[in-house]
Amino acid sequence: MIGCASVEQPLVESHPERVRTELATAIVERRPQDVIPRLGPLERERVLPASELAEFRSSAVAIVRDLYQTALADKRYSDAVRHYRNLVVLGEFGQDDEVLTGLIARDAESLLADGNLPIALATLISVPRLSSLTDEQLTSAADIAVQLNNRHAIALLGEANQQWARANPQIMDFASERPGPVRMSEGVVTIWVDRGLRIVGGVGMPDRVVGSGFFIDPRGYIVTNYHVVQSEVDPEYRGYSRVFVRLPSDPVARIPARVVGHSRAFDIALLKIEVDAPYVFSFTDTRVLDPGTRIVAIGSPGGLENTITSGIISATGRRFLQLGDAMQVDVPINPGNSGGPLIDDHGRLVGVVFAGIPQFDGVNFAIPAFWVTTFLRDLFDDGPVSHPWLGVAVEPASGGLEVSYVALGSPAAQAGLKVGDLITLMDGWEVSRVAAAQSVLLRRAPDSFVSVEWSRDGERIQGFAVLGERPQNPVAVALDRDLRERVYPALFGMQVERTGQMLFRPSYSVTRVFRGSVADETGITAGDTFTETGFEYDRSIEVAFLRMLINKRTQGFLRTSIQIPAYVERDNFL
Numbered sequence: 001m002i003g004c005a006s007v008e009q010p011l012v013e014s015h016p017e018r019v020r021t022e023l024a025t026a027i028v029e030r031r032p033q034d035v036i037p038r039l040g041p042l043e044r045e046r047v048l049p050a051s052e053l054a055e056f057r058s059s060a061v062a063i064v065r066d067l068y069q070t071a072l073a074d075k076r077y078s079d080a081v082r083h084y085r086n087l088v089v090l091g092e093f094g095q096d097d098e099v100l101t102g103l104i105a106r107d108a109e110s111l112l113a114d115g116n117l118p119i120a121l122a123t124l125i126s127v128p129r130l131s132s133l134t135d136e137q138l139t140s141a142a143d144i145a146v147q148l149n150n151r152h153a154i155a156l157l158g159e160a161n162q163q164w165a166r167a168n169p170q171i172m173d174f175a176s177e178r179p180g181p182v183r184m185s186e187g188v189v190t191i192w193v194d195r196g197l198r199i200v201g202g203v204g205m206p207d208r209v210v211g212s213g214f215f216i217d218p219r220g221y222i223v224t225n226y227h228v229v230q231s232e233v234d235p236e237y238r239g240y241s242r243v244f245v246r247l248p249s250d251p252v253a254r255i256p257a258r259v260v261g262h263s264r265a266f267d268i269a270l271l272k273i274e275v276d277a278p279y280v281f282s283f284t285d286t287r288v289l290d291p292g293t294r295i296v297a298i299g300s301p302g303g304l305e306n307t308i309t310s311g312i313i314s315a316t317g318r319r320f321l322q323l324g325d326a327m328q329v330d331v332p333i334n335p336g337n338s339g340g341p342l343i344d345d346h347g348r349l350v351g352v353v354f355a356g357i358p359q360f361d362g363v364n365f366a367i368p369a370f371w372v373t374t375f376l377r378d379l380f381d382d383g384p385v386s387h388p389w390l391g392v393a394v395e396p397a398s399g400g401l402e403v404s405y406v407a408l409g410s411p412a413a414q415a416g417l418k419v420g421d422l423i424t425l426m427d428g429w430e431v432s433r434v435a436a437a438q439s440v441l442l443r444r445a446p447d448s449f450v451s452v453e454w455s456r457d458g459e460r461i462q463g464f465a466v467l468g469e470r471p472q473n474p475v476a477v478a479l480d481r482d483l484r485e486r487v488y489p490a491l492f493g494m495q496v497e498r499t500g501q502m503l504f505r506p507s508y509s510v511t512r513v514f515r516g517s518v519a520d521e522t523g524i525t526a527g528d529t530f531t532e533t534g535f536e537y538d539r540s541i542e543v544a545f546l547r548m549l550i551n552k553r554t555q556g557f558l559r560t561s562i563q564i565p566a567y568v569e570r571d572n573f574l
Helices: 016-028 036-044 050-073 077-089 097-113 117-124 135-147 151-160 162-167 169-176 181-187 369-373 411-415 434-442 474-481 484-491 518-522
Strands: 188-200 203-217 221-224 242-247 250-256 258-263 268-272 294-299 307-318 326-329 341-344 349-356 364-368 392-397 400-406 422-426 449-456 459-466 494-502 505-513 529-538 543-551 559-567
Touching: 016 050, 036 050, 036 411, 036 459, 050 077, 077 097, 077 449, 097 117, 097 135, 117 135, 117 203, 135 151, 135 162, 135 169, 151 162, 151 169, 162 169, 181 188, 181 294, 181 307, 181 341, 188 221, 203 294, 294 349, 326 349, 349 369, 364 369, 392 422, 392 434, 392 484, 400 411, 400 449, 400 484, 411 459, 422 434, 474 484, 484 494, 484 505, 505 518, 518 559
Parallel strands: none
Antiparallel strands: 188 203, 188 242, 203 221, 221 268, 242 250, 258 268, 294 307, 294 341, 307 326, 326 364, 341 349, 349 364, 392 400, 400 422, 422 449, 449 459, 494 505, 505 529, 529 543, 543 559
């Protein structure tokens, strides 16, 4: 059972002297991220004079400028790019694509010097102006792309500089080649996780997990699904666990592997084995994934390595994961395929297989490759990936995304966002879908500034937030820290007001039900009243259960007892 853990706190500190002290301390300690987001709410609430707030802003921006210059001097180009973009967001720099291209190119060169080919190439082709790259940089990028079988990258380079493309016909010929599935299957492996024994009916049975994976780096780095190797990294798992890899060239030998980085939110993990890759796949950022596109899946269903199946993309934009969206495919998928590559007719890696519905043939799902490109670099750092976090739950609405919950102490709370606000723009991009807003955020790293525009009671407001690190499970954290009824909109899709208490049980009135939510599908409507008779969060299956005695308006307020289940891992948080 879970009880509430906090009381609602005011969003804006209203004591002027305390505010002055806090802001001044943050300036002295060189923490501009604790100054700039607060200035907008403080100005709107008139806590301090506008002239004084302007001085604090000027001091904070000066610190960001200094951080940028220091990162440049120290040749920490990744940090320099982040600080430069922060200054652009704050309006201190107009974005100069030439400057940004130069910074990113130098970052790529430092990655290349460290031998990190996939990230060096992905970084280089992410520059805002490929045409600004020198012939030497283009050739260097193309050489890496050849090693990584990234024909898509070579095509992009050729389109950006046709004169260079004409001068390098052999490279461009490589880009036009289409490797067959048999050749590509040499880079697909079987992931084998030994979890010891489990007791079934008093008898010990081998506990094994079988999945697929594929090489993305000649040095032996392999991508697979997080859920395949979860026992290796889940701090709550207490049993035995060892992960091995079987190569298609020698399916009997078991090669020890280790998990490098992982993202639970996207169900992706990166493994490392001490073997040179026989074939390497490359992620692309292509988003042209139309239903009907022919695709091929390669994997090890049931441990049967080198299995190739074909089909089409059935649909896109399916919401199954906490972040991003998934594509639905009709390629035959079975246990053991999880983590395998999905290839289109052009030989491009377009997705990673992650799930199927056993009860329905031909209803399976994959993570589009372009989502993985947003955090691929972070996978090479040991441990869980730190995804950016704004700290709001939202619901699609006319003209934007309506805020249904603001996490306590979150970047959104610091920036002054409130329940009921309608977010319309993020970093200048219109956001009418949750996935679109998440895509904007995933272009930024934690500790980055992001501009947010929203409307409240007809007034348009602009503010800045400094992104934090996303919790592994935002709703679980909210249930531990916040009043439970404040979390109901994010979890069940209904807003409520407490009306009293009956026999130590809280009573509520439903004031709003979001369309398509759990509450909506249960038949709950605004105006219904209920008494909560129980609440349970089963962490083993990540499901919350709300039990209630409810008086439904549509049923003449006849009192009935119902239970509402909801998955705690929600997809509506930014």
